[in-house]
Amino acid sequence: MRLLLLLPLLLAGCGAPESVATREALHTGTGTVLQSPEHGPELCFDVAQSLPPQCGGIPLVGWDWAAVGGEDSANGTTWGEYSLVGRWDGTSLTVTEASAPAPPRAGEQEPIRAGCDEPSTGGVGGIAQEYLERTISTAQAERDYAGAWIDGSTLTLAFTGDLDRHEERARTTWSGPLCVVEHGRSLAELQPSRRRCSTALVESSVWTSAQEG
Numbered sequence: 001m002r003l004l005l006l007l008p009l010l011l012a013g014c015g016a017p018e019s020v021a022t023r024e025a026l027h028t029g030t031g032t033v034l035q036s037p038e039h040g041p042e043l044c045f046d047v048a049q050s051l052p053p054q055c056g057g058i059p060l061v062g063w064d065w066a067a068v069g070g071e072d073s074a075n076g077t078t079w080g081e082y083s084l085v086g087r088w089d090g091t092s093l094t095v096t097e098a099s100a101p102a103p104p105r106a107g108e109q110e111p112i113r114a115g116c117d118e119p120s121t122g123g124v125g126g127i128a129q130e131y132l133e134r135t136i137s138t139a140q141a142e143r144d145y146a147g148a149w150i151d152g153s154t155l156t157l158a159f160t161g162d163l164d165r166h167e168e169r170a171r172t173t174w175s176g177p178l179c180v181v182e183h184g185r186s187l188a189e190l191q192p193s194r195r196r197c198s199t200a201l202v203e204s205s206v207w208t209s210a211q212e213g
Helices: 129-140 163-170 187-203
Strands: 026-036 039-044 058-061 072-074 077-088 093-099 145-151 154-159 178-182
Touching: 129 145, 129 154, 129 163, 145 187, 154 163, 163 178
Parallel strands: 058 093, 154 178
Antiparallel strands: 026 039, 026 077, 039 058, 072 077, 077 093, 145 154
């Protein structure tokens, strides 16, 4: 399974747009749909693409994974990129059409890079997929967890502090190359802002193309 680089976590100052499309119109655009054990399908635009990705988005009504295909899954979370058409009521988007968008052209995606120049090695765990998922799941349970990604065989874990303790704990399950890095804010702190950004983008003409119902 391919892991994607942790993207910039926030669009600074994201708020409700001055111009809001008519809520009776059909809204259309492309974004990430993500469903986790904590919530049902949500449409997100600001995604922390760890394993699995995390986001705070807007609820989708009538979403059916079987009808679209092309999704990825890990640790109980399912996600994918989709083009959607739906009716926005100010709280949720009722999906009327959905399809997978065209794949990006070669060279359009950011390269995946480890979070440090010299990863450490060692530990009493392993390097198989089960050890990788266990290590990331343990990291995600920490209150100051800020993301995780893979560059080749190097696992990067991000937290807001106490890096030595986090690395020591990770080494109980992961013995492959490891970077433990510091980020300014945890994913939990950023979730409300992500949800506001997703709502603002759906309501704005940046994402939507209004059509008369």
